[in-house]
Amino acid sequence: MTILKCSATTCAYNEDMLCSRGEINVMGDSAKSSEETSCGSFREKSQGAMNSAKNSCGCETIQIDCKAHNCTYNENCKCTAAAIDVAGSGAKVCSETKCDTFECQC
Numbered sequence: 001m002t003i004l005k006c007s008a009t010t011c012a013y014n015e016d017m018l019c020s021r022g023e024i025n026v027m028g029d030s031a032k033s034s035e036e037t038s039c040g041s042f043r044e045k046s047q048g049a050m051n052s053a054k055n056s057c058g059c060e061t062i063q064i065d066c067k068a069h070n071c072t073y074n075e076n077c078k079c080t081a082a083a084i085d086v087a088g089s090g091a092k093v094c095s096e097t098k099c100d101t102f103e104c105q106c
């Protein structure tokens with residue numbers, strides 16, 4: 001599985017820059033740059049994402065379903081990168097996050 005570091009500390013699933021969700025969906029169907037990707041699983045803390053939806057830990061590795069087909073690391077909608085960085089400090093909505101590791105094969 002992929003190692004995930006995430007700077008979207010405003011996300012309900014963020015635990016010390018790790019993601020506690022267990023799996024995430026990365027968006028960016030027609031993305032040609034990392035700016036056009038986003039973490040579709042982002043939930044702002046104040047929106048009160050339910051604790052029961054959380055995995056128990058801030059795990060280092062995570063399952064990633066990714067729609068950014070143009071990325072070098074995308075294989076049948078799965079991320080094959082050894083490690084990725086999701087960026088989004090201060091994010092309030094999904095679109096303010098992005099996969100910084102996106103590399104266009106276009």
Ligand code: SF4
Nearest residue numbers: 066071073074079099
């Ligand atoms: S590195 Fe590429 S395939 Fe992996 S999550 Fe980011 S955009 Fe998707």
